[in-house]
Amino acid sequence: HALETELRAALAADGLALAFQPLFGPDREITSCEALVRWNHPERGPIPPSEFIPIAEQSGLIIPLSRWVLHTACAAAAEWQSSCRIAVNLSPAQFIRGDLLATVMTVLEETGLAAERLELEITEGVLMDNTERTLETLKQLRGLGVSLVLDDFGTGYSSLSYLHRFPLNKLKVDRSFVQRMGADPSARAIISAVVAMSHSLSLAVTAEGVETLDQFELLRAEGCDTFQGYALSRPLPASQIARYMRDHG
């Protein structure tokens, strides 16, 4: 695959970058930032992660790529004059390999970031595979002080039993529910029910894909704890995030 060769070269030659999207609490204070990998191809221009992450996953490149993301995100957060947390997306392949815990420990040591400032985002698929070993790894990560976030909640084949079986700290309600909320009362009812259930299990809830201030107000009224979306902030280049946090301190 041509793109695979070029992605390998980009990773080796410092050709990838991170964007950081702030997440906000109900008073619009910044609570964390999500690291999002970016590839600006020298000839083709920006290639979205939805195109190159699957190629990285098929080729095994996802392992060094994910390590680069984790290291770069933690190193950036360690420099911020803020106690804001950093959220990093994990790939299912990182669980299959079996050295995720060691990688996270090494990166925290290398960057000096406190474990309490790192949030790891996993998807429902991770919880469905290899459940015993995954459960053990997640418990060990929690033991370090890292937080665990279930991303894109409601899109996969999740079972509600996962929510108490796995040691999660937070759910991110998939943006498809947020986007349907205005027109479709059942989408709002789902969000309302997810918030009630999550809070009764001591899980925090993030609403993703918040594109309008009306959505922000509704989601706040429903009791969501944190909010992410274009209405609040777009993902920002690494060069802008530290200043953005100072100005929105």
Ligand code: G
């Ligand atoms: O940034 P954007 O909205 O285009 O991201 C699209 C998808 O790519 C999202 O589902 C996001 O989780 C995923 N993604 C972005 N950055 C990373 C990353 O560093 N690692 C992994 N595994 N997925 C990522």
Ligand code: G
């Ligand atoms: O799946 P995950 O949550 O990791 O994906 C995050 C992706 O969502 C990023 O690629 C980011 O660019 C995108 N995103 C962030 N805010 C919004 C938004 O308000 N609307 C839409 N459509 N996408 C968003």
Ligand code: MN
């Ligand atoms: Mn995510």
Ligand code: NA
């Ligand atoms: Na998501």
